Amino acid sequence: MISDPYKVLGVSSDASEEEITKAYRKLARKYHPDLNHGDEESAKKMTSINTAYEQIRNGNASQGYTKNYQQNTDGRSNGSTSSNDPFGFGFNPFEGFDSFRRGFGFHEGDRQQRSESSNFDQVKSYINAGYYDNALNLLNNMKDRNAEWYYFSAVANLYLGNKITALKYAETAVRMDPDNPEYKRVVNHIQSGGRVYQKQSSDYGRPIVSLNKLCLGILITNMYCMICGRPC
Amino acid sequence: MFGYIVANPDKLSPDENQRYKSCYCGLCNALGARHGAVSRVTINYDMTFLILFLSSLYKKGCTYGRERCLIHPVRTHTFWTNEITSYAADMNVALAYYNFMDDWSDEKKVLSLLEAKLLVKENKRVAEQHPNQCSVIGKSLIELSEIEKSNELNPDVPANCFGKIMGEIFTFKDDEYTQNLRAFGTALGKFIYIMDACIDLKQDLKKECYNPMIMTPSANFTDILNLLMADCIEKYKLLPIIQDKKLIENILYSGVWTRYEESNKKIEKGDI
Numbered sequence: 429m430i431s432d433p434y435k436v437l438g439v440s441s442d443a444s445e446e447e448i449t450k451a452y453r454k455l456a457r458k459y460h461p462d463l464n465h466g467d468e469e470s471a472k473k474m475t476s477i478n479t480a481y482e483q484i485r486n487g488n489a490s491q492g493y494t495k496n497y498q499q500n501t502d503g504r505s506n507g508s509t510s511s512n513d514p515f516g517f518g519f520n521p522f523e524g525f526d527s528f529r530r531g532f533g534f535h536e537g538d539r540q541q542r543s544e545s546s547n548f549d550q551v552k553s554y555i556n557a558g559y560y561d562n563a564l565n566l567l568n569n570m571k572d573r574n575a576e577w578y579y580f581s582a583v584a585n586l587y588l589g590n591k592i593t594a595l596k597y598a599e600t601a602v603r604m605d606p607d608n609p610e611y612k613r614v615v616n617h618i619q620s621g622g623r624v625y626q627k628q629s630s631d632y633g634r635p636i637v638s639l640n641k642l643c644l645g646i647l648i649t650n651m652y653c654m655i656c657g658r659p660c
Numbered sequence: 661m662f663g664y665i666v667a668n669p670d671k672l673s674p675d676e677n678q679r680y681k682s683c684y685c686g687l688c689n690a691l692g693a694r695h696g697a698v699s700r701v702t703i704n705y706d707m708t709f710l711i712l713f714l715s716s717l718y719k720k721g722c723t724y725g726r727e728r729c730l731i732h733p734v735r736t737h738t739f740w741t742n743e744i745t746s747y748a749a750d751m752n753v754a755l756a757y758y759n760f761m762d763d764w765s766d767e768k769k770v771l772s773l774l775e776a777k778l779l780v781k782e783n784k785r786v787a788e789q790h791p792n793q794c795s796v797i798g799k800s801l802i803e804l805s806e807i808e809k810s811n812e813l814n815p816d817v818p819a820n821c822f823g824k825i826m827g828e829i830f831t832f833k834d835d836e837y838t839q840n841l842r843a844f845g846t847a848l849g850k851f852i853y854i855m856d857a858c859i860d861l862k863q864d865l866k867k868e869c870y871n872p873m874i875m876t877p878s879a880n881f882t883d884i885l886n887l888l889m890a891d892c893i894e895k896y897k898l899l900p901i902i903q904d905k906k907l908i909e910n911i912l913y914s915g916v917w918t919r920y921e922e923s924n925k926k927i928e929k930g931d932i
């Protein structure tokens with residue numbers, strides 16, 4: 429937690445969402461490691477800018493898209509998840525992960541305080557029943573975000589097909605509690621599919637040609653505007 | 661956002677290369693025949709993949725033809741078409757139209773509005789023929805621009821939205837394959853959206869505009885993209901693809917990385 433996130437971004441605490449985002453992007457342009465040849469100082473600075481920005485946005489939960497988005501789609505997503513079929517695909521996209529889910533019930537976060545763990549009990553039963561959206565809603569309303577919180581959020585997001593979020597949260601859980609084997613197992617589980625694909629893909633041979641070998645003419649015209657014939 | 665789903669010609673046999681090129685030329689031909697010469701320039705390789713994929717799944721044959729075109733005015737070349745080619749040409753026009761409209765409403769590029777105007781009649785015809793696809797494309801692009809405007813930091817949110825568009829385009833008709841096809845298209849769409857964001861990150865940072873990957877360290881990009889393609893392959897394997905299987909797998913395992921590898925090479929050279 430940063431005590432004064434507004435100060436980090438250099439905006440006043442009554443700045444509008446738009447002003448805050450503008451300030452954030454300006455700082456990102458200055459400090460993002462990709463524009464600073466991986467300079468460590470700017471990477472550190474960027475981390476605190478990111479934290480501050482996230483903190484402000486999470487605090488103003490009424491703003492931003494995520495919140496509205498979840499509310500708008502609540503009816504639909506609840507309806508579909510109840511059939512254990514989050515996207516209406518007609519099959520469970522995580523088939524074969526059952527062992528993962530079965531093992532799930534045995535893991536108890538006993539080391540945490542009782543009150544918190546009873547909250548997570550509810551989350552856990554939602555996840556086991558396939559109500560991933562409900563589990564996420566419950567998690568999003570929790571204030572204290574400890575390693576266990578990140579772990580459960582990772583699992584719920586994984587089942588909803590939000591793999592990028594799932595990986596990020598699972599890695600955060602491992603960072604916060606490196607000794608917990610279950611957290612590492614989830615990170616591994618999320619990454620395993622990607623590794624298999626990467627292996628097959630590199631066996632195939634990654635492309636080394638430049639794109640214009642395919643069909644020079646059309647690709648060039650594609651980059652140009654339909655009307656003036658100039659790139660735009 | 662288009663033109664990422666290409667083949668890696670180095671790993672294709674001469675026959676496969678020919679088959680792929682003629683598929684592309686067939687799409688170009690169908691665009692000209694169905695929607696007028698001007699629509700030809702909106703052609704993109706993603707729709708070529710759509711033709712290969714759906715033709716394989718639905719075991720469609722094809723009709724061959726020969727033509728000269730503006731790009732290759734001297735040599736005649738072979739192309740092939742079938743009913744999927746017509747469908748892909750329609751989707752190509754709808755995507756181009758909404759894309760131009762989107763650029764107009766987001767960035768107020770007058771040129772984009774003019775370009776959209778050129779396609780407005782064609783798009784109307786397409787929308788009448790494929791109401792489901794077109795309403796999903798239109799609605800999702802509006803939703804996507806709202807997500808981007810709110811500077812959504814969770815990359816899964818806009819990627820899911822873009823995925824919906826590709827998912828819908830892959831559902832050629834209502835049958836036993838629809839759900840698996842939609843899942844496959846959605847996964848591919850998510851990959852396209854995130855890869856586009858990874859490639860554009862530096863430029864977006866400089867222009868101070870939206871990029872969903874801004875908080876993700878670029879060292880993780882390749883892992884994340886592998887994860888998304890793994891998801892796509894998982895869904896691909898649920899569909900009985902036999903015809904042109906080697907060509908399709910060349911695209912899914914190798915070709916889809918062409919633009920990414922190319923942009924990484926530019927970064928190494930310091931061009932960006």
